[in-house]
Amino acid sequence: EIVLTQSPDFQSVTPKEKVTITCRASQSIGSSLHWYQQKPHQSLKLLIRSASQSLSGVPSRFSGSGSGTDFTLTINSLEAEDAATYYCHQSSSLPHTFGQGTKVEIK
């Protein structure tokens, strides 16, 4: 089973600041890494597909990069509505696995 480790676990950020969340895989997964946002008491929303593919309807301040074992989710110019927990997920091999989550709080 591929283990995904996110860092940091928690981040408190002021609006307009840049946020960087990393996800490290226990073995190479190519670009089969996806990012999700979960707001309190809500379901999950797909933000980035396949490490860096932007999606329709997702604000352009969200971007992803990386391949192999190291990946990054960047939120440029954080907005108040971005307060949420962010998860990475790998689909390279079964079973699908998720990172433990990174909670982003707005100062």
Place this chain on the structure above:
Amino acid sequence: QVQLQESGPGLVKPSQTLSLTCTVSGGSISGGGYYWSWIRQHPGKGLEWIGYIYYSGSTYYNPSLKSRVTVSVDTSKNQFSLKLYSVTAADTAVYYCARVMARAGDFDLWGRGTLVTVSS
């Protein structure tokens, strides 16, 4: 616009079977190109993939749950279902159904989730 909605009992007794259904609206479950999945989230914790099914009936399960899980599909009702047998308190979680892009493997659409509590 495709939407997913979970339904089923919110309370299950220990040793019994947890049964949930996901209804797909706004699109056909038989359209191809997607798998249909169950994922759970223990209270205040992370996410665990349970398994998924293709409209043809092919299934894939998490080895950690495989011995207790069945995922099935009813294309006539545009639904897919989860059965988790011999539940314990450790199975208390929010259960989500989700659509999986077959090519990339991401979960591109999620239901709202339903809390299932295992308690006597």
